[in-house]
Amino acid sequence: MRKIKPKSYEYMEMLIGAESENKLLARKAADQLGLGLISLSSVEAGLLSALAEFSDAKKVVEIGTLTGLSALAVLENAGSDFKLWTLEKSPEHALAATKVLQNYISKGACEVIVGDAREKLEVLSAQAPFDLVFIDGNKAAYLDYFNWAIKNIRIGGLVVADNVFLSGAVWGESTEQKFNEKQIGAVKKMNELAFSDKNLKSFFIPTEEGMLVCKKLSS
Ligand SMILES: C[S@@+](CC[C@H](N)C(=O)[O-])C[C@H]1O[C@@H](n2cnc3c(N)ncnc32)[C@H](O)[C@@H]1O
Numbered sequence: 001m002r003k004i005k006p007k008s009y010e011y012m013e014m015l016i017g018a019e020s021e022n023k024l025l026a027r028k029a030a031d032q033l034g035l036g037l038i039s040l041s042s043v044e045a046g047l048l049s050a051l052a053e054f055s056d057a058k059k060v061v062e063i064g065t066l067t068g069l070s071a072l073a074v075l076e077n078a079g080s081d082f083k084l085w086t087l088e089k090s091p092e093h094a095l096a097a098t099k100v101l102q103n104y105i106s107k108g109a110c111e112v113i114v115g116d117a118r119e120k121l122e123v124l125s126a127q128a129p130f131d132l133v134f135i136d137g138n139k140a141a142y143l144d145y146f147n148w149a150i151k152n153i154r155i156g157g158l159v160v161a162d163n164v165f166l167s168g169a170v171w172g173e174s175t176e177q178k179f180n181e182k183q184i185g186a187v188k189k190m191n192e193l194a195f196s197d198k199n200l201k202s203f204f205i206p207t208e209e210g211m212l213v214c215k216k217l218s219s
Pocket residue numbers: 038039040063064065066067068069070071087088089090093115116117118136137138141
């Protein structure tokens with residue numbers, strides 16, 4: 001969650017340029033919920049979009065839809081044989097996202113799944129293997145999401161997780177945004193696993209919030 005935008009972000013956003021009308025609708029809906037600050041910035045949305053495109057992802061799972069901004073980052077670039085399953089616990093957020101994503105939902109490119117992600121992922125396993133899983137939901141469940149993702153992506157597939165620095169809480173900084181021990185423990189364990197599991201090739205993208213990217217090399 002960012003309150004003051006760093007100059008580097010202002011510079012990058014200036015070059016990235018204006019966002020699509022749909023993305024602006026997603027931001028407006030998030031603002032109306034009082035949650036505009038937790039959507040991906042256009043810089044991070046660009047990273048996610050590029051990771052999906054460069055890995056030729058066609059089956060993508062997203063955990064944490066909010067109002068559909070990050071979903072649009074992958075959908076706006078996708079070809080005709082693409083499917084995104086996006087999971088959201090809050091019925092209010094899911095309803096707003098469904099409006100924003102309606103075009104993609106009606107052509108079968110996107111499904112918004114409402115409920116707790118840990119429960120819904122178990123059902124979604126039937127559609128595996130996936131090409132990319134994007135984690136942006138409940139921080140306390142990040143390790144569970146990550147373990148599910150590495151089990152359910154294909155070899156060569158990607159797991160991408162946002163907010164993996166928890167504003168500095170993972171290296172012990174006391175942050176303005178308070179994270180509890182469960183959240184900090186789960187994100188730290190996920191980050192450690194990403195670099196200790198020999199079946200994964202992992203790297204951090206040092207965005208303001210921290211983005212983790214892992215490629216599955218073998219089972
Ligand atoms: C950081 S926001 C996602 C932002 C979104 N990816 C974007 O860039 O626009 C996190 C979302 O995860 C949802 N969430 C929280 N706990 C969840 C859970 N247990 N299962 C599914 N979604 C959850 C929240 O309701 C919220 O909408």
